[in-house]
Amino acid sequence: MSSSPLVSVLMPTFRQATFLPRALESLLAQSWEDWELIVVDDGSPDDTAAAVRPYLADPRIHYHQLDRNVGLGAALNHATALAGGQYLAYLPSDDLYYPDHLERLVGALEVDPGAELAYGGVRWAYQHAGPTLRGPGAVGREAASLGLPPEHQAQPTSGNLLALVQVMHRRTARLPRWTERTERVSDTLEADFWRELLDGGARFAYAGAVTCEWMSHPDQRHRIIAGVPGGLSRYRAHYGIGQGEYLNFQPSRGMRVNEAERYGRFAGRDLSPRPGGLKILLVGSLGFNPERLLALEERGHRLYGLWSPDPETWDATGPFPYGHIGTLPLDGDWADRVRALQPDLIYALLNWQALPLIGRVLDARLGIPLVFHFKEGPFICHEQGLWPTLVRVLKESDGQIFISPENREWFRLALGGGLDEARTFILDGDLPKLDWFTEDWSPKHSRADGQIHTVCAGRPLGLEPLSELARQGIHVHFYGTHFQEWFPNWTRQGLESGLLHLHPTVEPQDWVRELSRYDAAWVQQFSSDNGGDLRRAHWDDLNLPARLGTYAAAGLPWIMRDNRTSLVAMQTLAQQHDFGIFYRDFADLGAQLRDRSRLEDLTAHARAARRLFAFDTHADGLLNFFSRILASAVPAASRLGQP
CATH class of the missing domain: 3.90.550.10 (Spore Coat Polysaccharide Biosynthesis Protein SpsA; Chain A)
Structure with missing residues (x-):
């Protein structure tokens, strides 16, 4: 040899x-x-x-x-x-x-x-x-x-x-x-x-x-990287990639992001803790737009994270490349680490996948006030056998945050009235950070060619048959490479119509410049049959999709089915601010979109209300809610060792 x-x-x-x-x-x-x-x-x-x-x-x-x-x-x-x-x-x-x-x-x-x-x-x-x-x-x-x-x-x-x-x-x-x-x-x-x-x-x-x-x-x-479950959060956690290390994450399938381009702007900000600031332990995951919590750090509060171990592809858990959120390992000693950290408050969130971990944290009887913020979805909790855990977390948490009044009322009915409304707060769970709400407006495509241009930056649920949209001359601009991969047949049929246009994922820093050129935006399309009775509601009635914040940043009216005889959370918001386009069928929609005067009014209303859809706008209210919960919570010493 x-x-x-x-x-x-x-x-x-x-x-x-x-x-x-x-x-x-x-x-x-x-x-x-x-x-x-x-x-x-x-x-x-x-x-x-x-x-x-x-x-x-x-x-x-x-x-x-x-x-x-x-x-x-x-x-x-x-x-x-x-x-x-x-x-x-x-x-x-x-x-x-x-x-x-x-x-x-x-x-x-x-x-x-x-x-x-x-x-x-x-x-x-x-x-x-x-x-x-x-x-x-x-x-x-x-x-x-x-x-x-x-x-x-x-x-x-x-x-x-x-x-x-x-x-x-x-x-x-x-x-x-x-x-x-x-x-x-x-x-x-x-x-x-x-x-x-x-x-x-x-x-x-x-x-x-x-x-x-x-x-x-x-x-x-x-x-x-590209499996289910998989994605950026799982990759960062598995390989121990910490703060300050930005990734250009480009899976063959799934959500892609160049972190340096998206989040580099947050480097160098003063996120120093301030006197009187809270020490907050995040438990679970953050869903979409995780950078929103920088607004709490910017106000002088210290954040730590105990993260769900198997986040979904789209879900966000730490470590993050920006900010100072300290990650606690989820190992056999996690409870002792939390006790040693002595946070003022546990902020548990956001979707059903986090419930097993949140339940474990409650079971540990740490003696720390816990606020539970729940986005989706109660019906999936039924299917996954997590309904008992969800009910227990709602009943044992010190405060509860619901994404809309409709959601809070639905849970009040489901729990037999077992909610203290004074200990609740209303806040959508996926609101984006205010930094993305720029003034970088673009001229409308319709001003140049006189046609109708709409945008879908998410799953194209209910946008069918496309032949009917084509007959009305309604262009649909479909954003998100991963969404296009998820709906190949719909995408192929739309391209054949000549009125579907494909675009790559639009990054938050480009939301306003890129999306403001369209006349209106598609949310999920469905017909509600609850007739005003939330006991009959399904998740579409209660949901506030993450894309709403994206559309709000760009000042776009929302397109949705006319469900004004039912209780629908998205519709309530659109009616409150008068930027909704409610239609019976696509012929009715075409007629409304061709009413340029009314469309300009709706656009003006959407631009006027858009900051209400930024997390920063509500950060002080959320912190005040935390303070109220802390002021009324049972002292930690008497909570330790509770059965």
């Missing part, structure tokens, strides 16, 4: 100590023995070092521990720099090789000097196997296959062609660098690397047999 091995196997690993022995044993069982293993421990907080230690007796195995997690791309670049082999192979610590894997891939490269990369077939999710993640049809057509959408639900949404574990390639001067977290976070990391190789003229070769296994489990990187 040569002093410099032919094959360097790269093993980036993070929080996978329990998987490691299986992967390492599979390498030791290889029929090809001329290899070295470069293990790069990417700042793992678990027992990774202990799991690797017994294997270091083999001089071919080298262990390198990074001080902190830097991400898969950087870990791969680090391992590549340490490798000495002519060929590079990959063994992620949750995958494994079959005994002939290295021998077959070396053979494929040796027999075909023109091939730059060889791959073995892969087994995945225990029940699928093939030459590639895209099936046998991709063999010899790798470049074309990478440009096609994925065809099988077991595959990553990125449309990847090859899992890392399958691959061995030559170490050449034109070898690309792996994209690092400081540049972009995406589940397309591998696919982008293969594509760059192919674009550079590389040719791939299949080794002719299934030689390895790609493990499927919830903590796979691509699932953390």
